[in-house]
Amino acid sequence: MNIEKFSDAIKYCRFCFMCRHLSGIGNVTFTEADTPRVRASMVYGATLRPETLTNEDLIRTMYRSDLSGACRRNCVHHFDEVGLTLAYRADIVNLGAAPEAIKAIAAELENWKDWTVSGSGKVVYVADQYSIDSGAAAAFGKLAGEFQTIQGGSCGKGLYVLGFHESAKKVAEKFVNVLSSTEAETIVVSNPAIYDMLVNTCPELGITVPGKVMHSTEFLAEVKCKPLGDIYYLESDFLRNYNDDYAAPKALLKANGANLHAFGTNDEESYSCAEGAVVLDKIEPALVEKLANYIAARADHPESDIIAVASPYTKVQLKKYTTLNVKTVEELLAEQL
Numbered sequence: 001m002n003i004e005k006f007s008d009a010i011k012y013c014r015f016c017f018m019c020r021h022l023s024g025i026g027n028v029t030f031t032e033a034d035t036p037r038v039r040a041s042m043v044y045g046a047t048l049r050p051e052t053l054t055n056e057d058l059i060r061t062m063y064r065s066d067l068s069g070a071c072r073r074n075c076v077h078h079f080d081e082v083g084l085t086l087a088y089r090a091d092i093v094n095l096g097a098a099p100e101a102i103k104a105i106a107a108e109l110e111n112w113k114d115w116t117v118s119g120s121g122k123v124v125y126v127a128d129q130y131s132i133d134s135g136a137a138a139a140f141g142k143l144a145g146e147f148q149t150i151q152g153g154s155c156g157k158g159l160y161v162l163g164f165h166e167s168a169k170k171v172a173e174k175f176v177n178v179l180s181s182t183e184a185e186t187i188v189v190s191n192p193a194i195y196d197m198l199v200n201t202c203p204e205l206g207i208t209v210p211g212k213v214m215h216s217t218e219f220l221a222e223v224k225c226k227p228l229g230d231i232y233y234l235e236s237d238f239l240r241n242y243n244d245d246y247a248a249p250k251a252l253l254k255a256n257g258a259n260l261h262a263f264g265t266n267d268e269e270s271y272s273c274a275e276g277a278v279v280l281d282k283i284e285p286a287l288v289e290k291l292a293n294y295i296a297a298r299a300d301h302p303e304s305d306i307i308a309v310a311s312p313y314t315k316v317q318l319k320k321y322t323t324l325n326v327k328t329v330e331e332l333l334a335e336q337l
């Protein structure tokens with residue numbers, strides 16, 4: 001069982017409530033079940049009574065985690081409560097116990113259309129649907145020089161977080177083969193979920209990624225625009241909590257005259273609308289709406305604050321459910337060229 005690899009999280013989290021205030025879903029549902037402590041307690045119980053591992057309520061709880069990684073990042077011992085949730089999901093899939101709704105989402109992701117390639121150059125930009133819908137891809141085009149674009153497909157990250165690791169590997173191999181075919185030396189992504197897929201998940205699945213992978217904000221480090229002024233920056237789960245506080249987005253904003261203000265009540269919480277869960281908007285969209293409204297309620301001046309994000313997913317969800325003035329870092333720079 002995959003959950004056995006996370007015995008530390010099971011043992012220690014079940015007695016600890018230290019990170020409950022960073023449990024994104026728990027903060028909007030007010031349910032103890034949606035915290036690392038109770039998820040670990042429930043999984044521990046299932047190790048004593050294996051017949052309860054596929055309990056419907058347990059499965060539903062484990063599939064609605066926001067997977068932000070905020071609890072793991074701020075835990076004194078960094079116990080991997082995210083890894084435990086992902087391992088549980090993989091075990092449920094391997095046992096053939098994934099709910100029909102989850103299987104349907106996985107089937108949709110597995111049969112997504114193919115990637116297509118256009119343009120020329122030694123750089124390839126990954127224009128996934130969130131990067132296009134958020135405006136990040138178009139803004140990147142105004143800021144970058146010559147580059148190829150790959151567009152339209154799936155990278156496998158959604159399948160991976162749902163627990164369908166074999167399918168995720170097949171889809172990721174197709175994605176990486178298309179990247180290889182471009183012969184690009186540098187792969188640039190705006191979507192942090194794809195960054196994490198290429199940097200961490202592909203190696204874990206035994207897939208070698210060709211070229212250097214960069215988030216767009218690192219690639220655009222030399223861009224200079226007019227001073228950006230007062231900005232609130234919402235951290236990306238994948239860049240901050242999964243990739244060692246990846247500094248490029250804030251560094252780029254500061255280098256271009258952004259006066260960054262702290263957002264919300266603390267700098268540990270995730271304000272991403274469940275970016276880490278990748279497809280929570282397909283599993284329980286009402287939870288993503290609650291998360292968006294939770295974020296909106298914490299803005300100092302909701303109608304006028306300029307809010308920057310490194311995650312196109314977060315912008316798309318906040319624009320869908322709130323009136324916040326949210327822009328991707330690429331858009332803010334392109335507007336001030």
Ligand code: SF4
Pocket residue numbers: 012013014016017018019020036037071072074075076077078079080081
């Ligand atoms: S992740 Fe750390 S802080 Fe959170 S419940 Fe587990 S042991 Fe406690």
